[in-house]
Amino acid sequence: MSEEIIVHRTALSIPYAWAAGRHATRFYREIAEHRKLFGTRCPRCQRVLFPARKACSRCFTETTDWVEVGPRGTVTSFTVVHYAEPQIQPLPPPLAYALIQLDGADTAFIHLVSEVNVAEIKTGMRVEAVFAESPQGNILDVKFFKPITQG
């Protein structure tokens, strides 16, 4: 007996409403109102953590000062993605991501790199944030980073 096994195809669709908290709210408000990027400083290790957060990941200590960083930074690693995952990817492939160390920050973070020939992305490349026209209060309020052509 060779019977095709029944496969139940379905999807879980469960709405959530995640509170961003005061720190992320202020972080996104600075982008929306002033087009500025902020990290927070750990009073113990003195690192400026980006994006801004309530506590230092290493010292288990509450951050104190808000420090403006970027909007320029340096690519410390990057990848070009060749597969499509349209439910999550904000841009069609080939799309590029980089670890970017913003000027004035002591941690890097991942974001998109665009307005570039992806074959020309390099470690050490200088990039700057391109802000979204109508911010929504999420990380895509920075639309992507683009290479700094001069200066």
Added chain:
Amino acid sequence: MEDIAIVGVAQTKFEREKRDLNYAELVYGVVTELFEKTGATHQDVDNIVTASSDFWDGRTISSMAIQSAVGAYMKSESKVSSDGTLALLYGAMRILSGQFKTTLVVAHSKGSEGAPNLIANAAFDPVYQRQLGIDFHVASALQARAYMQKYGLTEQDVALVSVKNLANAKKNPYAQVAGDFTVDDVMNSGYLAEPIKTLDASPISDGACAVLLAHADVASRFTDKPVWLKGVGHCQDGYYLGDRDLTTSPALAAAARRAYQMASIDDPLKQLDVAEIYDAYSYQELMWTEALGFCQPGEGVQLLKSGVTAINGSLPVNPSGGLLAAHAFLAAGLVRVIECVLQLRGEAGEHQIPHAKTALAHGSFGFCGQTHCVWILSAER
């Protein structure tokens, strides 16, 4: 550590899609096989620890659906939603509590039934990261490039890991991907996320595995070839990838230090006979051998090229083929333990390392090796 032994192991063959068995049946099959091999009965099992994931199983409380499959009715069962090596740690601790003499540890995953990239994306926080659309391949690619650039490795260098492990896997009947691949085959296998290509990445697998732990008082009831837990270490790195130096793994180094100390290992390269490590991507085997102290930072590739980690080398790494040959999420670390047990019992078949007495099994969980668990196992008490 008070004497605890692994007295029985079982694993399924790993495959892309195991449609004949739903996931509870998959687990039931591996547990009954374990019982047949050990002569243990359902009554001999004092308590059960399972490893599975709600997200990968697509249901809330993933262990609920396998309660009857592991024989947990009217017993104590508890779940670890992380790598199976951590379920083993929890299981051993339950015996150390003095409350139990035996623990059944079971892990399962059917990666084919979910959407791996979407599930991986959901592991990033929704406040600052998730909407970027990043997943396991992206995170690992950023780590791979950072590591390779720091030490001047080429993609061909890294491809040698896949060539070695997929050839080893030909001798492992449980493997999913195996064959005589060349560096060119890896190079031409197509980019997923540069520099990672399809043959640099572990496959998506369906499968399950089970381990029976017993206190020394009762171990001989189940086997005349117990494998003893000699040391364990577990350590976490940071969550935000940008907070970490991705070119190194201080968390794995710390986990290994603790395990070595417990097991009185001073020189792992000399004292270990075989290692099964969590190479979800080819570059990770190089990074992890460095963090485990088999060589200096940046010298993983020289260690590989020298043949030390080859199946006939002085410290074979992943003679089973490792994760590149089969990667059932959450089960993969416990499979490393099982492969070490087979080696130490002389039951590894065609990929047997002659006279293996001391083995290292490594599990990991989270992006770019966020958490690590290292086990030292021995054929001698």
